[in-house]
Amino acid sequence: MDTSQTMPVLVTGGAGYIGSHAVLALRDAGRPVAVLDDLSTGFAFAVPDGVPLYRGDIADAALAEKVFAEQGMGNGRGAIMHFAGSVVVPESVENPLKYYDNNTGRSRALIGAAVRAGVPHIIFSSTAATYGIPENSPVREDDPKAPINPYGWSKLMTERMLADAATAHGFNFCALRYFNVAGADPHGRSGQSTAGATHLIKVACEAATGERGHVGVFGTDYPTPDGTGVRDYIHVSDLAAAHVLALDALIDEPTRSLTMNCGYGRGFSVKEVLDAVDRVAQATIERRYEPRRPGDPPSLVSDPSRIRATLPWTPRYDDLDTIVAHALAWEEKLAGIRRNA
Structure with a gap:
């Protein structure tokens, strides 16, 4: 039987922001890992030396079969960490079919390939957007799911597919609902590199390094303490x-599936985040106040009780200034690369 140390892991979207950090965490833990990524938003340089990189579409059944065979996955061996997909909420409102294709349709194809091969474990990159505008704050996993944008719906549909397929086909899964992911690898090995990213801390750090002229603040009339949106930021x-x-938990109890929030349980407003960037960068970022964006809830803060009770997870970087400092260091590294290119 595979142990967590010998279980081969395929990371889809492993050349992207969060996926590349998962690859680093697996490598640091001595786990065998490979990456499948079409590089539409990811970067080959984000994949560490020695990690196999397969370039292609997660919906390509022949490619999935080849990857599983070459990595020793299937027939009860192996795990998939599934990060590949589209993640920009306003874009999902403007182009919903792209999101239902990338996030739902292609996930269905990947799950089907895993079932045919007999891959026993899947960890899915889900989102707090599945809750929509929560009735309760902090929000718990069993609170109502009522997405207010196609991005959230596309992820919730995939959670449902996983649950139904796991019951029918005998694998187990973990859906991790992320809150706002930010920061970068503390050792400078990876970070958020996507051009045109919309994540607040990324955008603010670009402004702090001169890559942007200002930061837009979308909405100042929310029912929050300072009128700007409140989010729960978690270090990547x-x-x-x-x-x-979570992978260890799936291996240890192969008949159990899990759905858990990933956040710290504390929210910061847009203004508080920008103040933190000013503080860490020792500069003042220009702020431009604009109308609300469609699909943005006023406040989204996690209740992390379940993940803390289920996993031996002790966050190391639960500090806004630390998150900002790591993000800023990565942005400065990217700026240096661009200057020397």
């Missing part, structure tokens, strides 16, 4: 660590 390396521990 803490999130990656949770994935490794």
